[in-house]
Amino acid sequence: MIKRSETRPINVGGVQIGGQNKVIIQSMTNTKTKDVKATVDQILRLEKVGCEIIRVAILDMEDAKAISQIKKEIHIPIVSDIHFNPDFALEAIRQGTDKVRLNPGNIENPDKIKEIVELCKEKHVPIRIGINAGSLNKKYKHSEEAMIASAKDHLRILEELDFHDIALSFKSSDPLECINVYHLAAKEFPYPLHLGVTEAGGLLNSAIKSSVALGQLLMEGIGDTIRISISDDPVEEVKVAKKLLRTVGLKKDVANLISCPTCGRIQYDMLPIVKEMEEYLETVNKDINVAVMGCPVNGPEEAKRADIGVAGGKDSALLIKKGQIVRSIPQSDIVKVLKEEIEKF
Numbered sequence: 555m556i557k558r559s560e561t562r563p564i565n566v567g568g569v570q571i572g573g574q575n576k577v578i579i580q581s582m583t584n585t586k587t588k589d590v591k592a593t594v595d596q597i598l599r600l601e602k603v604g605c606e607i608i609r610v611a612i613l614d615m616e617d618a619k620a621i622s623q624i625k626k627e628i629h630i631p632i633v634s635d636i637h638f639n640p641d642f643a644l645e646a647i648r649q650g651t652d653k654v655r656l657n658p659g660n661i662e663n664p665d666k667i668k669e670i671v672e673l674c675k676e677k678h679v680p681i682r683i684g685i686n687a688g689s690l691n692k693k694y695k696h697s698e699e700a701m702i703a704s705a706k707d708h709l710r711i712l713e714e715l716d717f718h719d720i721a722l723s724f725k726s727s728d729p730l731e732c733i734n735v736y737h738l739a740a741k742e743f744p745y746p747l748h749l750g751v752t753e754a755g756g757l758l759n760s761a762i763k764s765s766v767a768l769g770q771l772l773m774e775g776i777g778d779t780i781r782i783s784i785s786d787d788p789v790e791e792v793k794v795a796k797k798l799l800r801t802v803g804l805k806k807d808v809a810n811l812i813s814c815p816t817c818g819r820i821q822y823d824m825l826p827i828v829k830e831m832e833e834y835l836e837t838v839n840k841d842i843n844v845a846v847m848g849c850p851v852n853g854p855e856e857a858k859r860a861d862i863g864v865a866g867g868k869d870s871a872l873l874i875k876k877g878q879i880v881r882s883i884p885q886s887d888i889v890k891v892l893k894e895e896i897e898k899f
């Protein structure tokens with residue numbers, strides 16, 4: 555059982571982050587935000603696979619003005635990512651953004667920061683300060699301690715204005731650096747932590763790097779929200795995030811596939827079945843273990859530990875439910891029968 559760190563909770567458009575609330579899955583669109591249709595379409599696809607908060611990039615006033623239109627069409631909170639321009643932040647907040655990702659130290663005019671903070675207070679909009687190892691202030695030499703010091707610089711500005719609805723992130727492309735800096739951050743700050751390995755590469759690379767770093771942190775109870783950065787369709791980010799949270803025991807409503815690696819004892823063409831079931835299970839929000847095994851030698855024993863499973867034979871396969879062999883089914887019906895059983899589960 556993971557003992558989660560206690561952080562100061564924030565409310566992002568009705569979704570609670572921090573405290574003992576569940577770990578929230580985030581992703582980021584890669585459309586032009588001002589292209590409302592494309593952005594909404596992508597967010598709806600992400601919602602469907604389990605994305606719980608979405609971030610969009612705000613590069614100009616048109617992007618900021620699109621927030622209210624996007625919000626009308628989607629069902630999850632939206633975060634506006636702004637780098638330097640305070641007016642884009644003000645506009646996004648007026649347009650109803652649920653959270654702003656902005657580093658106050660990057661905004662030169664103190665009056666503008668004050669204005670943003672006042673508006674955030676009025677509209678109950680939290681701010682995420684995001685420290686990236688690759689873009690630290692030039693006064694710092696790259697180190698994990700420098701990332702913490704940089705966060706303190708930004709935080710001081712908000713705290714002096716008596717603003718505390720804050721989340722923090724400390725991203726690095728090096729998973730081990732991520733682990734170290736989040737350890738320091740969890741000791742130092744009371745605010746919720748958004749976890750991520752940045753610039754992590756394509757699906758395979760990112761899944762490995764993110765699982766190593768985020769997996770360890772989550773198992774230590776560190777982390778309130780996560781994003782898996784992948785150079786691909788962001789839908790993949792959410793799929794990996796769900797599987798990671800399930801693997802560490804922090805998410806239950808995700809189906810799990812158990813399948814053997816196959817060997818010389820394989821009795822049938824199992825791999826296409828595994829592929830089809832894997833895709834299907836991504837749409838199943840149930841706490842269920844499904845096994846697909848390749849032969850009647852070791853297969854039945856392994857499949858018995860699953861809720862529903864098949865162990866393939868030469869012409870037919872054994873259907874196993876909760877440890878009991880139920881019946882034999884023809885090879886050609888394996889996928890159909892498994893889907894029916896999963897529906898009923």
Ligand code: SF4
Pocket residue numbers: 814815816817818819820821847848849850851852853
């Ligand atoms: S279940 Fe059978 S086919 Fe699959 S790896 Fe084990 S022995 Fe090989």
